[in-house]
Amino acid sequence: MSKVIIAEKPSVAKNIADATNSKTRKDGYYEGSEYLVTWAFGHLLELFDSKDYDEKMAGWRMEHFPFVPEAFQYKVKSDPSDRHKPDQGAQKQLMTIKALIERADVDGVISACDYDREGQIIGDIILDYLKVEKPVERLLLNEWTPDEVASGLKKMVSNEVMTPLKDAGISRQWADWIIGINLTSVATLKYQRGSGKALNIGRVLLPTLKIIYDRDLEIENFVREEYHKLTGTFKTPSGENYDGIYTVDGNDKFEDIKSLEAVKTALAKKRGVVKERIVELKREYPPTLFNLSGLQGYVTSKQKGWTSDKVLKVAQGLYEKKLITYPRTASMALEESLVEKTQKVLNVHKRGLPYEKEIEFHTHKRVFDNSKVESHSAIMPTYVVAKGLAGDEKIVYDAVKNRFLMQFMPVAEHEEMTILTGSVDMDLPGQFISKGRRQLVEGWRQIEKIKSKENELPIVEKDDIVEIAKLKIETKGTSPPKKHTEKTLLRIMETCGKKFKNQKKKAKEDEDLNEASEDDSDDVDEGIDVDESDDQEMIQSILSGFSIGTPATRAETITKLKRVGYIGVKGKSLYCTEMGRKLVELFPVKSLFDLEYTGRLEKTLSDIGKGEVERNDFLEAIIAFTSVAVNDIKNDDFHVIQDLQVPHEGSLGKCPSCGSDVIEGKKGFGCTNWKAGCKFVVWKEDKFLKALGVTPHRNTIIKLLETGEVFSNNFVNKKGTKFSAFLRYEKNEDNDYFSWKMRF
Known part of the structure; x- marks a missing residue:
């Protein structure tokens, strides 16, 4: 008899097939003497759309929300090129999995x-x-090397043991559907009517914004605030110089310059x-092993143009190639x-x-x-030696390997x-303090x-008596x-915004280094002094689940914020x-912006995964x-x-009638609010302009929208004579359409 193993992706299935000697490649699976190894493509199934439950939901109407x-239901995921049709590849693979499980020689399934x-919920x-x-049994691995696969197959658990983790995944999925579908729909209807684009509202999106x-x-x-x-x-007896900062009771920044001038004069x-x-x-210990957020932060601060989403994708690829352990971890230590x-x-x-x-x-x-470990240990290399890595993969792999x-x-040791x-x-009320450092x-x-x-x-x-060679007062300012x-x-x-001992120390150091450039401020990943060892409170906070999103979703959230136009990027800086x-200031559901509220939701999901909270209680609260x-x-x-309009790509300016974006189409330049009845459009084959011997271009429309009129000395009258004039496009007094007006 055989067992069907379902992997999350084809690349992982190949690793398992190699490890189990399932060498025969078939259509959608590998076959061996003991195992049939098949795969999903991530999610093969997705939740019903609202219109799948009720036809009336096909057209968004405020009264339907x-x-x-x-009861939530699932369907084969949609074709990305046509959401009205199921994805043929996903459907075929689903039927392959079904056929394998139903074979007479199969007596069990391994997720x-x-x-x-x-x-957990993909399977x-x-x-x-x-x-x-x-x-159904569950194979629980942190890496896909042959040794780990072989070892893992000997100590599987019943899939029923994983019910709390399934409940957590289902709760996350259903909660995000309930909040996303309802609030995105109603917010779009309320604030974006006729814009042609949805106003994205999400449980993790808004607090991050x-x-x-x-x-x-x-x-x-x-x-x-200025300080001095x-x-x-x-100068020492041996002729060497050193500098010191005048300090009184631990303070070296003075609001009153006169007090410093008095000291300077007195010391002359x-x-x-x-x-x-x-x-x-x-003694300095090295920075801890990477969890996903640490790896993403490290690489994005070192590499120009990298995003956290890119780091995750590269790390995931290395994991599937058996080169590093599971990357979507919150832990910074090993079991x-x-x-x-x-x-x-x-x-x-x-x-x-x-x-x-x-x-x-x-x-x-x-x-x-x-x-210090929750589910998965920190990221580390496997025993498989990477060969021929270059570019992006080498950057992420070297970061993981070096940190390990x-x-x-x-x-490291240094002398202070x-x-x-x-x-x-x-007698001075204060003293001059000089600090030095030497690496040993x-x-x-x-x-x-x-x-x-x-x-x-x-x-x-x-x-020792020293000569006062120079005294200098500098005026600076807080940054x-x-x-x-x-x-x-x-x-x-x-x-979730908590501050800890080491973070506070770092903030103080940053304040003292206010001349540092913005782009370089995050580049140093220093070690930790022995008397400031890892802050246990911070580690436990990370592992508690009280957070915004999870290691797996945070990068996607940042990417989505950029994509929907809520944040922008300049260099490494986000704004x-x-x-x-406008969304933060005007959207009425303020709890969705609250870090504390979002953190409690994520903490509850974590507790559901541990079997400490019931799924139904959480979903009732979400509803x-x-x-x-x-x-x-x-x-x-x-x-x-x-004011809440989502800007369209290629916007030429704002409509003079309703304030929405004007964009270029095949036949003209029109308002994106046309579905709601706005009549502003300049046709490329406009008869009035054609009679004047001119054709509207993008720059013409940009100028018209910016200043209200355009000038040309190339107009031609009926006799063929050129003339100059200003042209305006104004709304008619008796209807909502526009007409051209000329000013000489």
Whole structure:
């Protein structure tokens, strides 16, 4: 007897087929002596559209909402080129899976889709749709290497054990359908009537937009505050110079310049004295192993033009090629059961490296810690050696491999020196503080050639007398926060906006480095001092599920925000477009912008996956929320269409009648609001213009919409004589159509 294995994608099916010796390639599957290995193409099935449940929903009408079906149903996914027809490839593959399962020599099914809530429902929805009655087992793997597949097949679980994860996936899918279908439809009807484009409303989309909006507003409302600093340059007995910043009770920024001028004057021609010399040995651990958000943030900050969505797609490809472990993970550590496997992987990848002898395997809690793992361990390379990688794949693979190797390199060490300098001849309320740094052990920093900015101070002893060579007062100003990048946005989505110890420290350092350029501000991925080891609170927050979206969906959310025109990109910086701003400010369902509310929803989905919350309770709450939100939109007093208008690609300007976009078509230049009755259109074969010997072009229409009239000295009268005039296109007094008016 045989078992049917269903993989999520053809590439994964090929890996499983190779590992199980299922070598015979058939139409839609591989066959071996024990297994028939087939595949989906991600989701083969999709939820019914609202019109599939009720014909009246085919035309959007406000009175038909809110709409929630009595029972959700699935159909073969639609053809992307014609949504009215099922995708023929998906339909054929579904029938292949059905035929294989129904074979007389098949006594069971193995779901081998990705081990997450989305992978769980990809397999389960297919099995439910086909009404499979044969026993179903679940293959739960973190990578697709032959050893792991063979091992995983020996310790499968019944698919019934995975019911909570299925419930979480189904709840996410149905909740997003209920919110998306209802609120997108009603919002479009209310604010976008006749625009021809929907106003996208989503559970994860809007709070992410609000994060960017809030940062933009913070920057715009920022008030620069001036402060002053006094720097002293001191000369040691041996003739070496060092600088120090004047500080009183820990503060080196002064609002009152006069107090600094008084100190500067008092110290003129005086001598300094070394009050104290402090030397501390600091140890720096490497940054933690990557989870998906960390990998996306790292690569997008280093590589110009990269997006988090691109990083995910490349990482997914490497995973399917057996080169890295499962990338859609929130964890930054490895399960303790992976010790032996990890040592094997390390031995493979350290071979031949110039620092091979420095790499030593260990089982420290920074790397192996079950309390820091949720479902999937952090991303690491597999024992399969990558050959011939180039371009995008090499960039992502090297990032994962290098971060892995760093964990087993020596801890980096540097010496921090602090010199406190006072005055010999007078009592000062403060003192001059000088900071220096000297790298002693490069350690893990060698792997990516990370260099620290050395700032060595001269060797002085306490009570040494130093000459005050120079005193300088500088006036500076506080800096506004920087625009969000994909790296900073992903971290806020991951922790739902919570701030932690290390983040606060980083923010303080950024404030002190206000001369740094915006594009370079996120490029450094430093280690962690031993006395500031990983913030357990942050890690637990990430793993709790209290977040905006999941590791798998955050990149897609950012990409969609760009695609629908709610945010824009300049360099690495993200900003809220005018349309995005209007949506945040005017859309009445404010809870959808609330990070706390969205975080609770995502946390509840996580708890459903753990079997701690019932699916039906969650969905009842979503239905109740949607019903209230629909009524809030219906009763909203705001009616101005153009302020929330989605800009059309190729817009030439705004319609003088209704304010919608004017675009070029095959026969003319018309208002996109024509379905709602707007009559503004300039035909390319306009008879009046043709009689004048001119033809309207794009630039003509742009000028007309911008200034209200256009000038030409190429008009021709009936006698064939050229003349000059201004031409206007004005709405008729007795109807909604437009006519040409001439001004000489």
